[in-house]
Amino acid sequence: MTASKPASCFKAYDIRGRVPDELNPTIAYRLGLAYAQRFEPVSVALGCDIRHSSRSLLEAIALGLNHGGSRVTDIGYCGTEEIYFAAQQPGCDGGIMITASHNPADYNGMKLVRGGAIPISGDSGLRELEAAVYASTAEPSGTPIMTRDYLRPRYRRFLLDFIANRTIKPLRVVVNAGNGTAGLVIDALEPHLPLEFIRIHCDPDPAFPNGIPNPLEPDNRQATIDAVKQHGADFGVAWDGDFDRCFLFDENGRFIEGYYIVGLLAKALLEEVPGATIIHDPRLTWNTIDEVTAAGGRPVQSKTGHAFIKESMRAEDALYGGEMSAHHYFRAFGYCDNGTLPWLLVAALISEKGQPLSELVDERMHLFPASGEINRTVADSDATLAMLEKEYGEGAIKIDHTDGLSVEFAEWRFNVRASNTEPLLRLNVESRANEALMQENTQELLAKIESTSA
Incomplete structure (x- = not known):
């Protein structure tokens, strides 16, 4: 088997591709070999999601790492955050998670970090690995040598220590793992929390019988919505396949x-660490800036994407960072994103404030109504962005190019950015306490974008 054409599975922040034509054990083996040669790790942790192809890819990467001189620790089926945790442990020089998260079932991918869970992305080694993989003619041969380490009990202790000074009262929580691996951590936490979990789709199943786990798709939310209502739950949680994103329902x-x-x-964490820095992405900003500033914090904008957010988190020694896409980053977790800490904190806030989740967010949703992210296919992303900047830029208070195009007016603003992986533009619009204005401008922008569709 030979590697596919260059750049077929190497993306901006990670690796994703269709199996086996874009991603296969030969590419995985060559990647493991290139990783070992490029970074010279003594020990690397590997883990994977439950897709049919994940174990074979993990074993191929392990073999390449072995042949490059590295020891391998296999932590088994897990979430991406557990690989981040593993890479922060003493004696671990890096980690690779085999997952395609919310991509279709015939896809797979990898997320790579160095020791300390420092991400390997386009400008920090991923391009070099890509070049080495596609220049290589090495073929896998032999059986990998791996040490198995059941890391989850230590990870559970980290999670419980994070909320040790907070109060969590008996609550009923719907949890929807989307047949991914999030249910494994729920099982580990349940005996140690006063929570009643209503499980739906929590059995890991590579066939994804209830659809690909991606709660950003409205059709994928209904099962969680129905369960919350049926069971009178205090709130609901849903995750993507590798549970690095956490989605909440009131x-x-x-x-x-x-x-x-x-x-x-951000507001809750700033109560504990006044004056700290909070990182946010450029897509929707006003509510975050307002909340952080009012709480005495320092809001700092970063380009969208986990590699960029983590870089900003480290540069600023930020306490917390958040993206509207449901990625949440914590200094206490090596500046990495985590899909478990957010819902644990929400459970604590509901318990401590004596308010339901709806009351905790209603005022903010009214003050800064937002469109949510809307995707449209276009023929030429750059041309469409240029057209929008020309049409809206003249009367704007502020124009920003941190990520795509952000245009700000006194009472509303928008961000539109190109997808890193698809011929799409992603639009977000918000206003100041004016739902009608937000909706009106959203529709106007969509009409202009759709006029340039492919």
């Missing part, structure tokens, strides 16, 4: 945009 079953959770968590 006690009425209403889906809460990740944007408002960012502000909620």
Whole structure:
């Protein structure tokens, strides 16, 4: 088997591709070999999601690492955050997670970090690995040597220590793992928390019988909504396949945009560490800036994407960072994103404030109504962005190119950015306490974008 054409599975922040034509054990083997040669790690932790192809890819990477002189620790089926945790342990020089997260079932991928869970992305080694993989003619041969380490009990202790000074009262929580691996951590935590978990789709199943786990898709939310209502739950949680993103539903079953959770968590964490820095992405910003500033914190904007956010987190020694896409980053977790800490903090806030989740976010949703991210296919992303900047830039208070195009007016703003992996533009619009204005401008922008569709 030979490697596919260059750049077929190497993306901006990680690796993703269709199995076996874009990603296969030969590419995985060559990647493991290149990783070992490029970074010279003594020991690397590997883990994977439950897709049919994940174990064979893990074993191929392990073999390449072995042949490059590295020891391998296999932590088994897990979430991406558990690989980040493993890479922060003494004696571990890096980690690789085999997952395609919310991509279709015939896809797979990898997320790579160095020791300390420092991400390997396009400008920090991924391009060099890509070049080495596609220049290589090495073929896998032999059986990998791996040490098995059941890391989850130590990870559970980290999670419980994180909330040790907080109060969590008996609550009923719907948890929807989307047949990914999030249910494994729920099982580990359950005996140690006063929570009643209502499980749906929590059995790991590579066939994804209930659909690909991606709660950003409205059709994928209904099962969680229905369960919250049926069981009278205090809130609901849903995850993507490798549970590095955490999506929340209030006690009425209403889906809460990740944007408002960012502000909620930032405010709560700043109560413990006044004056700290909070990182946010450029897509939706006003609520986060308002919440952080009012709480005495320092908001700092970063380009969208986990590699960029983590870089900013480290540079600023930020306490917390959040993206509207439901990625949440914590200094206490090596500046990495984590899909378990957010819902644990929400459970604590509901318990301590004596308010349901709806009341914790309603005012902010009214003050800064937002469109949510809307995707449209276009023929030429750069041309469409240039057209929008020309049409909207003249009367704007502020224009920003941190990520795509952000245009700000007195009462509303928008961000539109190109996808890193698809011929799409992603639009977000928000306003100051004016739902009608937000909706009106959203529709106007969509019409202009659609006029350039492929």
